[in-house]
């Protein structure tokens with residue numbers, strides 16, 4: 001059966017992968033981003049209805065994070081618009097252990113629309129497609145929370161769970177918690193990336209306060225600094241966030257991809273050996 005599916009954030013880390021996989025399953029996909037036509041902009045609720053019109057289902061990726069002020073109101077408005085436009089199912093990408101994200105989940109769960117909630121641990125791709133890439137390219141990574149054990153999850157695995165959730169009604173009403181098969185600390189991650197890419201990358205431990213000061217000196221936008229502070233102080237070491245789950249295997253019938261596999265495949269792309277363009 002062919003569905004019309006809106007993929008919000010459809011050019012981002014999980015959204016892009018969801019779009020590729022839905023197309024392979026012969027689904028009609030609309031990308032929900034600011035640059036698409038019709039445009040979808042989280043900061044402009046008047047764009048929601050046009051993007052949802054004619055759709056049967058939607059994958060909801062809030063940007064930048066469900067924890068930021070305003071996310072709850074945006075999700076509420078989106079879900080009301082989705083109901084009005086007659087959508088039958090939504091899949092929400094959520095975080096693990098974030099109180100604010102849980103409030104957004106509640107809005108979706110009480111909407112009256114069929115849903116699946118996909119709570120994800122930190123993405124492996126944060127080191128190759130996001131905020132940790134620039135320090136890696138600079139050859140010097142300084143981070144707080146060096147002892148935190150993080151069960152990083154591969155964005156391909158998230159995308160595959162999202163696609164199954166969108167297309168198969170056995171996942172309706174479910175909450176999945178996605179992790180990789182084991183936990184990694186930051187020093188272990190940087191060591192693995194250095195070895196696989198054949199580069200010297202220095203790692204040093206810093207306090208959260210020093211890290212925030214460094215981001216301010218680098219003129220990182222204030223709302224981004226707020227989010228980083230929140231993630232490092234409230235999320236990364238939150239109770240339960242180091243627990244490895246079996247939900248990927250439950251949904252996909254196979255083990256989750258391992259971080260070593262991600263590091264090997266990503267090193268081959270040359271992304272960790274490119275010339276630096278920007279540092280944060």
Ligand SMILES: NC(=O)c1ccc[n+]([C@@H]2O[C@H](COP(=O)([O-])OP(=O)(O)OC[C@H]3O[C@@H](n4cnc5c(N)ncnc54)[C@H](OP(=O)(O)O)[C@@H]3O)[C@@H](O)[C@H]2O)c1
Nearest residue numbers: 009010011012013033034041042062063064065066122123
């Ligand atoms: N990164 C992680 O480790 C992690 C872990 C758990 C959960 N999450 C959740 O994943 C979500 C996405 O985070 P991410 O960092 O991975 O981002 P991402 O997927 O890389 O997001 C970028 C996407 O969002 C779109 N976008 C940006 N601003 C937008 C706006 N104002 N309106 C509409 N679309 C917009 C971008 O398209 P355009 O710029 O073209 O509009 C692009 O498609 C967040 O809700 C976060 O809580 C992330």
